[in-house]
Amino acid sequence: MADFDVPELKEYPVIPILQEDVMAHSKPYVAKEEFQQQLSFPGELVENWEQVAVKELGDLTKKYRSLKVFLDSCVKCGACTDKCHYFLGSADPKNMPVARQDLLRKVYRRYYTFAGKYFPKLVGAVDMTKDVLDEWYSYFHQCSQCRRCSVFCPYGIDTAEISMAAREIMDKVGVGQKYCNEIIGKVFKIGNNLGLPEAALADTLEGIEEDIEDETGVAVKLPLDVKGADILLVTPSADFFAEPHVDGLIGYAKVFHEAGANWTISSYASEAANFGMFIGSYENMREVALRVRKAALDLGVKRIIFGECGHAWRVAYSFLNTLAGPFDFLDPNYPVPQHILEYTHDLLEKGKLNIDKSLNDDKVLTFHDSCNIARGSRMGDKPGGQFTIPRDVIKAVCNNFYDMQQDTIHDSTFCCGGGGGLLTDDLMEIRVKGAEPRMSAVKNVVEEHGVTHMAAICAICKTQFSKVFPYYGFTMDQVISVHQLVGDALMLSGQKSDDEEVEDEAA
C-alpha cells in the first residue's frame, strides 16, 4: 500500500544504521499566493530574500532570548541524537535534533558570531543560499515540534522553537507551507480549520443530537451560539467532522448534560487548534486566539473549556492569557481556561457521574500522551497532572488498562508522527516512518497484555493513528477518544440499560 519502505516494528528503540539524505526528497506543497497573503506574508520568494532571511533571523534572536540561547549553547554532546521519532523511523541523520538545529545554526553563526564572520569554515558557518533554504524547507517540515529531544538535552535546547523560527523566516521570504497557511486562512474567514460554515455546523450538531437520542432515549443537547451560557466549549473542528473524534464530542455532551451544565459551542470560535504556533507566527497565533476571547465576551460566558486537542491546550494553558487576556471577565473560581478532562475528572471524583465500567469491557486500553500536553502544559493543580488525570479518567470508566513502556510515555512520550503541521497527505512517508517508535510500543502492549485500543486526547493524534495504523498491521478503528470511553460508560439519568429495554420489549 505504500511506495516507500515501512519500518519494521521493534521490541525497544534501536538506533538505525544511518542513511544519509534518505528523506531529502520530502517536502510539503508550497502555499500559493492567496494563502500566503491571507496571513500577511509575501506571495512568492521575494527578490532580496537572502537579506530578508538573515535580518529576520537576527530579529528573532532578539525577540526570543530563548532562541539565541538555544543557538549559542549546543555543545554537540549527542544526547538528543537518538530521541527523535523521525530519525528513529527514517534513519536520515539530518533528522537527529542536533543536525536539524544546525541547519539554522550554521547560518546564525555566519552572520551573528565573531568566529563565523571571520573564520566560517572553522566553525561550520555557511552563507544563506537557495540550497540552504531548500534544505530548511524539507527538514523543518520533518519536525513535529514535539519537544521530546529537549527533555533529554542537558541544556534544555528546544528544537521546536528553532523549527518554528525557521518556518517563520521562510514565511517572511515568501515560502510558506500550503497545509498550515491555507488552514489558518480558513480560521480567519470561516472560524475553523475545516472551513465548516455556521449552517453546516448547526446541521451537524442537530444530527448528533438525534443520534444520541436514538441510542439512549435521552435528549442530550449540543447548543450552538447560546448567549448567556455559563460554559463556552472550544474544541477542534475535527470533533464535528471526523471519526473517532466525533464520539469524543458526544462524550463531552453527555458529561455536560449529566452535570446539568448550561454550555455552548461558538460558531465564531469553532476551532480550538491554533496553527499559528506551528508556523512560529506570533501575530497569526494571536489573531486565532483572539477569536476565543471575542466569542467568550459576545456570548457572555463565565468559563472556557477546551476539548481534546494537544497543541490547542498548550496555547490555551501556556499562552492564552498573554495572547488574548486578561480574562478577568470570567469566573475566577475556575481555571482559565479549563480542560475538558479536568472538568470530567472533577465530576468523577465527586461521584456525580453514574458509570458502568463493564460497558467498556469489550476493550483493553492503553493511553497515548500527546506531546504538547505532556511536555508543553499541565492539568489540574498538581505537577504531572497532565499524566495522571487522563489515566485516572480512563481507569474510572474502563476495567482494562495497561500503560506502554516507561520510556515511551509521560514526558518521554513519542509523537504520533503527524503533529506540528505535518498532518497532510503530501508528507505521508515521513508521517508513517515517524510513527514507528509509537507503533512499536503499541505492538508490545498488544502482545503482552492483549491491548485492543489506544485512547488519545488530540485531534491530530487521532487522525494520524487512524491513517498509519493500517501500515503497521493494526486497524484504523483502534484509536479512540478518551471521552468516547467516558460517554460509552456513562449512564444518563432516565436512560434505560440494554437489559431493561429487553424486558420492556418482552412486556
Added chain:
Amino acid sequence: MPIEVNGKTLETDEEGYLANLNEWEPDVATVMAKEDDLELTDEHWDIINFLREYYEEFQIAPAVRVLTKAVGKRMGKDKGNSKYLYSLFPYGPGKQACKYAGLPKPTGCV
C-alpha cells in the same frame, strides 16, 4: 496536473482536486476514477451525488457521521458505516469521494 475530460482541459490543484468547482461534470468523476483504477458503480454514484447535493446546500463536504447516516437511510442500515464507504473509496470517503465529486479537499486535523 490538468485532466482531460470530453476534450476539455480542466485545471486541478497539486493533489488532483478540481481547481474550479463549476467545471465539474459526471465524466470528471469517471476520468479521475480511471486514474485510480476504479470502476464507478451505482453505489459510488449515490455517494458522489449526495456529496454534491450537500455541498450545494452547505458549501462544505458532510461530516463522516452525516454521510454514513444519509447512506444508511438511502441504502439500508447495514451500509450506514465507514467500513462500507471505505470499501467503495479505499483512499477514504472524505477525500477520494470528494475529489471525484469536484469538491475541495477537507482540511484541518482530519
